[in-house]
Amino acid sequence: MTRPPRPDAAADGVAGVAAAAPDWDALAAAARPCVACPELAATRQQVVVGEAPAGHRPRFALVGEAPGATEDQTGRPFVGRSGQLLDQLLAEAGLDRAQAAVLNVVKCRPPGNRTPRAPEVARCSGWLRRQLELLDPPVVVALGLSAAKWFLGPRTVLATARGRAHDVDGRAVWATYHPSAAIRFGPAGAPRAGLLADLTAVAAALP
Numbered sequence: 001m002t003r004p005p006r007p008d009a010a011a012d013g014v015a016g017v018a019a020a021a022p023d024w025d026a027l028a029a030a031a032r033p034c035v036a037c038p039e040l041a042a043t044r045q046q047v048v049v050g051e052a053p054a055g056h057r058p059r060f061a062l063v064g065e066a067p068g069a070t071e072d073q074t075g076r077p078f079v080g081r082s083g084q085l086l087d088q089l090l091a092e093a094g095l096d097r098a099q100a101a102v103l104n105v106v107k108c109r110p111p112g113n114r115t116p117r118a119p120e121v122a123r124c125s126g127w128l129r130r131q132l133e134l135l136d137p138p139v140v141v142a143l144g145l146s147a148a149k150w151f152l153g154p155r156t157v158l159a160t161a162r163g164r165a166h167d168v169d170g171r172a173v174w175a176t177y178h179p180s181a182a183i184r185f186g187p188a189g190a191p192r193a194g195l196l197a198d199l200t201a202v203a204a205a206l207p
């Protein structure tokens, strides 16, 4: 028997607080003490809000899944092993991280780096939605399946969605492999080549 969807008070709460944030700093200050997900709030070191260029609109946004251990310790997105490979591939593709917003679908590290659960993604979505409104990046690169699904829908398959821009609310959204997949399959593996090819295509298509 299917139950009707139950409104999630915590998700509504996040969405309301996020929507009321007038700017990036206010949003970050509101997100840092967030405890909408009881398990994540109890096990994380800190909320990893994300980063954005100071004083100007980002040329593009990178959106990952959730912080890992290094991000949880430092409070910065994509600074661990995945982040180091991402930096290397961005440089190879001719993209400048300093011009990018670096965000995640879920702002708290899931224990053991498990995939964030649907209710966690739903709760945290208010923060990301408002970040995108405030920063207004013309181009988004969704790294990995969690981010790809957030933008393109739950049925998204990376292998078929990647390699081109999708129009989402007037933004060009590219979905590609997560750098952790590129690490897992190794330097000669398909995900590393695919991620580099997609980032190179993004660089060529940037407005």
Ligand code: URA
Pocket (backbone or CB within 6 Å): 064, 065, 066, 067, 068, 071, 076, 077, 078, 079, 080, 082, 083, 104
């Ligand atoms: N993986 C992610 O998806 N995001 C990070 O910030 C770090 C690792």
Ligand code: SF4
Pocket (backbone or CB within 6 Å): 014, 031, 034, 035, 036, 037, 038, 040, 041, 047, 106, 107, 108, 120, 123, 124, 125
């Ligand atoms: Fe709040 Fe997002 Fe962390 Fe959940 S994952 S506690 S919604 S900041």
